């Protein structure tokens with residue numbers, strides 16, 4: 001009752017719920033009681049809570065509940081109030097005010113598996129870590145991402161096209177491998193062939209760096225529940241003990257690489273440009289300039305370097321891989337967009353040869369249509385569907401439609417990314433349709449342009465209305481990294497190949513396409529990101545473009 005009274009004072013519409021969407025017990029168990037969710041059909045809005053308290057509800061509901069209740073509403077629960085926001089101006093305001101709307105620490109602590117990192121810290125700690133890490137994501141990094149993504153994609157394309165008419169069901173698994181290999185190469189300087197080939201285990205190790213990292217990433221939920229220390233116990237089942245070995249191995253690789261990078265920094269050798277080297281150098285430089293009054297001069301502890309390397313992998317792996325996989329499935333369902341991007345890719349190819357010869361600086365910015373495919377996929381199938389914030393120890397105000405609302409101290413705020421991305425007032429009546437070409441418009445100053453493609457301009461959405469990488473000071477540090485990787489992969493795939501659904505007995509081409517859209521729509525939050533739930537239910541067939549080659 002006291003939470004209800006507090007919510008009424010805030011002045012937004014209210015949904016009363018017996019359970020908080022953030023309640024860990026509810027998060028772990030609601031799937032066991034699927035019938036509870038049917039309560040949503042109770043009359044007089046009595047069951048509305050069952051519609052908006054389970055993980056991933058925002059992806060199912062899109063903007064619908066906000067259409068009914070308003071751009072912002074409060075879920076009142078016994079443990080606290082949850083302000084759910086889809087008003088793009090308020091969203092922009094919240095994400096810009098980093099010091100007032102902070103990350104809820106309890107949700108992030110479990111991600112400090114190898115050390116505190118940029119993703120999990122707040123306040124001065126965050127300021128220092130951001131100052132030290134942000135320069136590592138520079139144009140040199142983008143160029144490394146580009147080259148490795150081209151290399152991996154070429155091999156992936158070959159593998160897929162070799163499957164012939166049977167096609168491949170491994171789109172999700174293979175894009176995950178590709179994204180992992182880009183991260184191991186750019187993060188650590190270790191390159192792996194896309195498929196098979198040499199996978200040498202370094203002397204003194206029991207696993208490759210890649211396998212150790214991959215196991216840690218795939219089992220992130222186990223870490224967050226049990227912590228990593230318990231995994232070394234000998235009474236655990238084999239699977240968990242293997243995970244324990246992976247954890248130790250990943251730690252050992254990072255320690256060795258850190259020692260190596262320190263040594264080469266001490267010898268004043270030129271860095272290779274990988275992320276761990278960049279972190280070591282940024283930290284040492286900051287410590288050398290210790291006289292300046294600046295929190296960043298403290299540099300990083302070893303644990304923080306390990307924490308950040310893991311955080312980059314965690315934050316950059318599933319997010320980019322799932323976006324790629326979903327985009328490919330949707331491209332197969334809507335082949336007109338394959339032709340659309342291939343016009344752009346061909347224009348680059350005729351000027352600069354095949355994609356594997358392309359230099360990042362010359363080509364990336366020309367592939368706007370490929371980037372539009374990424375934007376549109378993230379708009380509707382963005383891997384992060386909500387962004388949690390808290391008002392911390394102080395009350396905070398938000399102004400909506402020129403009216404100021406006061407959110408008391410410790411109020412949770414959930415930015416409903418999916419609802420913002422599907423708001424018909426922003427995106428129009430076709431907001432729910434996947435239409436990559438909505439991102440480009442003919443430029444007014446097209447006179448004298450070399451081609452119609454270079455005359456297209458990318459649309460800049462209003463602040464707060466497109467937030468897949470978040471917004472404001474805490475926006476994703478790997479945004480460009482993911483864009484470069486995505487565009488490189490799409491360019492390689494669609495330069496030579498087109499993709500089609502493999503049809504099941506008696507199915508028409510249209511049925512096959514609809515089944516692919518249904519597969520993409522059947523997504524839910526698996527661990528921490530949105531993923532297709534049955535990615536192997538349909539196969540994709542890759543074949544060369546008939547007219548071009």
Ligand code: HEM
Pocket residue numbers: 118119120130311312313315316317319320323378382383384387388467468469470473474475476477478479481482
């Ligand atoms: C399509 C791909 C990606 C998406 C959609 C994405 C999305 C996001 C979002 C929404 C946040 C804010 C999270 C929050 O406030 O809790 C974030 C933060 C972050 N991302 Fe990404 N990300 C992507 C790729 C990457 C990549 C490739 C890397 C690194 C290699 C990366 C590293 C990070 C880090 C370190 C943060 C924390 C930044 C800070 O708090 O200052 N992300 N990302």
